[in-house]
Amino acid sequence: MFEFNDVKGNQVFLSFKQASFSIEARHVLVICRFQEKWLLTNHSVRGLEFPGGKVEDQENINETAFREVYEETGGIVQSLTFIGEYFIEDVDLGPFVKAIFFAHIDKLDVKADYMETGGPVLISDDILAKLPNPEFSFIMQDEVVLRALAKVKELGLI
Template sequence: MKEFHDQNGQPVRLSFQPNQFSLPSRHVLVICRFQDKWLLTSHKIRGLEFPGGKTESGETLEEAARREVFEETGARLQSLHYVGEYEVGGEIPFVKTIFYGVVERIEERETFFETNGPVFISGPLLKARLKDEYSFIMQDDVIATSLLEIKRKFDSKMDI
């Protein structure tokens, strides 16, 4: 288990093993690839980030992941893989499950809800994610460590 503080100073614990926290996961983060590019969304307030959000009533984490990716980017996932989960402490702690999604296709949408829609990033993301246009969520160790884990587990030639 890796422990650190996020950009807001909250304690974070990250694990690549399921069910390591006392709270159940009710949030998802989906690190997406489409045709050798990273698929992010442009959140209207926070900036560039991977799709994600909260589960809805009766929804599984996998269903929430697929729905959030579609709502925020118009992408339909070909595959979805569990990567890990992390707990963010603070006044109201929560657990978020991390998935790796490979996109099959992008569909046109009239609305992307709280985002401005899909953004495609070519090349390495580890350093690029630290730029000002990226969300604070992209800039902490959850993303960096998860990218390394995805490369190790799914595609050793992936340019991260």
């Protein structure tokens, strides 16, 4: 278990095991690869980030990951792997848990609407070399993404 503060000062606990916390994950963050590139989305308020969002009614966490990737990037998930989850003591929103997945994307559909985002953004080089960077969302700026990417590499997914 890793413990740190995010860029907003919230306490974060990161685990690479399922069901590590007393509350279940109701949000997702999906680290995506498409044709040997990182697939991100350009959130209209936060900037560049991996797709993600909240679980909707009657939806499980895996379905949420598939839906959020498609809504925000047009990406069709070929394979989805659980990486970990993190608990955030958010001072504004209250505590919540977000599941982290890794997805290989089969294809990108062109869509008229990408919800609250500007659609897909492909980055071909080392994403970590670009951080910190004001073009990227605060979500990309803390240890969650850094450690999750290291776990993805450790698992041989890329």
